[in-house]
Amino acid sequence: MKFDKIRAVEWRDDHLQLIDQRILPSRHENLCFDNVYEVAKAITDMVVRGAPAIGIAAAYGVVLAARNRFRQDGSDWQKTILKDLETLKAARPTAVNLAWAVDRLATIAAGMDPSTDPEPALLDAAKQIHADDIAANHTMGRLGAGLIAPGSAVLTHCNTGALATGGYGTALGVIRAGYASGAIKEVYADETRPWLQGARLTAWELVQEKIPVTLIADGAAAFLMKQGKVQWVIVGSDRIAANGDVANKIGTYSAAVAARHHGVKFMVVAPTSTIDMATATGTDIPIETREQEELLVCGDKRVAPEGAGAWNPVFDITPAELVDAIVTERGVVEHPTVEKMAGMMAK
Ligand code: MRU
Secondary structure, three states: OOOOOOOOEEEEOOEEEEEOOOOOOOOOOEEEEOOHHHHHHHHHOOOOOOHHHHHHHHHHHHHHHHHHHHHHHHHHHHHHHHHHHHHHHOOOOOOHHHHHHHHHHHHHHHOOOOOOOOHHHHHHHHHHHHHHHHHHHHHHHHHHHOOOOOOEEEEEOOOOOHHHOOOOOOHHHHHHHHHHHOOEEEEEEEOOOOOOHHHHHHHHHHHHOOOOEEEEOHHHHHHHHHOOOOOEEEEOOOEEEOOOOEEEEOOHHHHHHHHHHHOOEEEEEOOHHHEEOOOOOHHHOOOOEOOOHHHHEEOOEEOOOOOOOOOOEOEEEEOHHHOOEEEEOOEEEEOOOHHHHHHHHOO
16 A cells, blocks of 8 residues: 555564654664563653554553463463553553553453463454554545545644554544545644654654655744645544544644634544543543653753753643544544534444
8 A cells, every 4th residue: 555654563473563763763673572561661651652553552562461461370360460451551641542452452351261372362352453443544544635625735743643553644644645646735744842743753754655744843833824834734633532522742722723713624533442432521531741851851952941840741632613524434523513423433
């Protein structure tokens, strides 16, 4: 498939392999995992990031936990693994795909014969989650690109590509599909302070695929829109509440407010594994706050004076009323409401 070469998460030679996203684009290195606690730490430390990719890595983490528990504890493994699963689920709080994937494998594990090796069946389930995510991204790419008039320019935020998913990407999947079809001719990417997912990862992916990309500072987005340079803002999500409120990388809300002010359309692209119908509204979504150092230090260099503090929420909530379209693999919800979201999820 065109524009679909990169895989951040892979099951290889009985191990989980992750591209270390902390050091891209200066170095492209893979890390191997055979222990669930190391997988949980890799998720917390952002070796792997992006809601669907976190969920898939966690699913393979459950496979590793089951393997090790079965070897150590024999037929007690279904009890002793519970602590491992709790640690995995706590690795990052906002992306619901993490709990969704762990719970899905935990349900399968709970129904198994305790004396049988759990690895083959759990590995099949993890591989299925991975394959389903890639397939969903291709479907969403087609659906989302279909909403965009030929020759449009778009702005995206954070990294929502192959690195953030099983492959291809959510918002970046729409951008890949739209570029291939001619709907999209130009891509602007917010650098995405403080972790620079846009500058380091989105730009890397698009350069790998030879799709032209122009970076902007996050603060330049409203001025870009004012100048009529983009027709759509296209983003992913870490969790969408039952009413269509969207949690995504900090800065998404500002982009949505600016888009509405300037008459620019705002599209959210996310698989149904990101939709949390048990969470009523965006205010109920837990927002991760990370270390102050991520803001006070840039690379190896401290940029703020000693004594300055920092507030570092890494996600924000965009209210449903600012969203023109939510694109999922089950269809497009325009101007989301509780009823429309429930209808789409029931398909
Ligand atoms: O902190 P990160 O890099 O894990 O945040 C990622 C995002 O906010 C993405 O936009 C979101 O997970 C959707 S990725 C398909």
